[in-house]
Amino acid sequence: MDVSRKENLPLPPGIINSIKAGFDVVAAHITAIFLPLFLNLFLWLGPRLRIDALFNPIKGDMVLIWKNGGMSAADIQNILTWYDATIPQINLFWLLRALPIGISSLHFSQKVDQTPFGVPSVLQVGAVSLPGWLFLLTVGGWIGGGLYFRSVAWLAVENKDVPHVGVLRAIAQTALISIFWGVLSVMLGVPIFIAFAALLQISQFLAQIFIMLLSIASIWVIVPLFFSPHGVFLKKQNMLTSMISSAQMARYMLPTSSLFVLAVFLLSVGLNYLWSIPPENSWMTLVGIFGHAFVTTALLASSFIYYRDMSAWLKTALEKMRK
Numbered sequence: 001m002d003v004s005r006k007e008n009l010p011l012p013p014g015i016i017n018s019i020k021a022g023f024d025v026v027a028a029h030i031t032a033i034f035l036p037l038f039l040n041l042f043l044w045l046g047p048r049l050r051i052d053a054l055f056n057p058i059k060g061d062m063v064l065i066w067k068n069g070g071m072s073a074a075d076i077q078n079i080l081t082w083y084d085a086t087i088p089q090i091n092l093f094w095l096l097r098a099l100p101i102g103i104s105s106l107h108f109s110q111k112v113d114q115t116p117f118g119v120p121s122v123l124q125v126g127a128v129s130l131p132g133w134l135f136l137l138t139v140g141g142w143i144g145g146g147l148y149f150r151s152v153a154w155l156a157v158e159n160k161d162v163p164h165v166g167v168l169r170a171i172a173q174t175a176l177i178s179i180f181w182g183v184l185s186v187m188l189g190v191p192i193f194i195a196f197a198a199l200l201q202i203s204q205f206l207a208q209i210f211i212m213l214l215s216i217a218s219i220w221v222i223v224p225l226f227f228s229p230h231g232v233f234l235k236k237q238n239m240l241t242s243m244i245s246s247a248q249m250a251r252y253m254l255p256t257s258s259l260f261v262l263a264v265f266l267l268s269v270g271l272n273y274l275w276s277i278p279p280e281n282s283w284m285t286l287v288g289i290f291g292h293a294f295v296t297t298a299l300l301a302s303s304f305i306y307y308r309d310m311s312a313w314l315k316t317a318l319e320k321m322r323k
Contacts, residue, residue: 012253013309015260019267022302025155026294032155032301033293035148036104039096040289043108044280045115049092049133053124059083092125092133098141100181101174101229103148104268104296106275106289114280139175146174152297153233156304165236173232176239181225223250223257230307245311252314260306264299271295 026032059080066076097105108114125133150170157164192214200207224246231242250257275288 012256012313013306015256015263015306018260018306018309019263019299019302021305022300023298025305026152026298026301029155030294032152033290033297035144035151036293036296037289039103039105039144040293043091043093043096043105044285044289045117045120046093047121047123049123049125050088051090051092051125051130052088054127054130055083055087092137095134095137096141096144098138098145098174098178100225101149101177102141102145104292104300106272106292108280116281116283142175142178143171145178146171149174149229149233149300152300153230153304155301156234156308158308165233169236170233173239173242174229177229177232177243180239180243181228219254219258220250223254223261226261226303227257227307230304234304234308235311249307249310249314252317253310257310260303264303268296268299 063076063080066079091108094105097103147167147170150165150167154160154164196207196210199210224243227246227249228243231237231245232239235242235245237245272292275292278284278288
């Protein structure tokens, strides 16, 4: 592409302008924050779905197996300490926050005495009911995520007269994208973990180099992953077409898109620390829940606006390059 063609290209969408537009549009349509608001309220004040009763009866048998296997007493104690600090605090209702398409939520410590109403009810999962709960909560997360993304994507649609993506189609495509990325994560994650463990046995320095290279290479996956649902909700594409569109945008606009994703990540994670400052037994947590619901919804709207404008810019740029 020569200099004259470069000069004729319009300026690409700005990161700051996209984020500002997202906050403006959510402020004008505040009902868009209702789903993350209600989910956070449920995870904070609602019942806990625990799994410790499922594992407590076999804890003694596992300790005996570890001892017979030659594991040291210190290692066994470390595992038991981790178990006591982690397993009893798991709330399976967290699965309602599905990935990569899901309703955003804060992470609550889930201690039984950490609500203004006192001790919440606790439900225990058994071996028979566990598969059913996992299925229902996963499907519920897909439904909630599809509806949430659909409602926020509508805010980024410029022509409101054009029919929006259907509810059933949005949920079905959400499920397909989630399953695809879940399978791909397992396929990539297992070999990576094995390679890291092998390098760690050889040299800690080599393992650190491996992690650094992996972090750099992950940029090529994170950006397409981040924008892979957007074509479904903005352009009514199917899963495959939407993922191809996301990969094409990452191919041409990787540096700029990476900066946008990084900005959204830093804002979201950084402000989550602010929203988590009030103790969970204080009604001030409501302020954090509202702030989290508003900011995360605004950032999601910003991503749809950025994707919309970047797709239009890329289409114009490619057409000018072919002339």
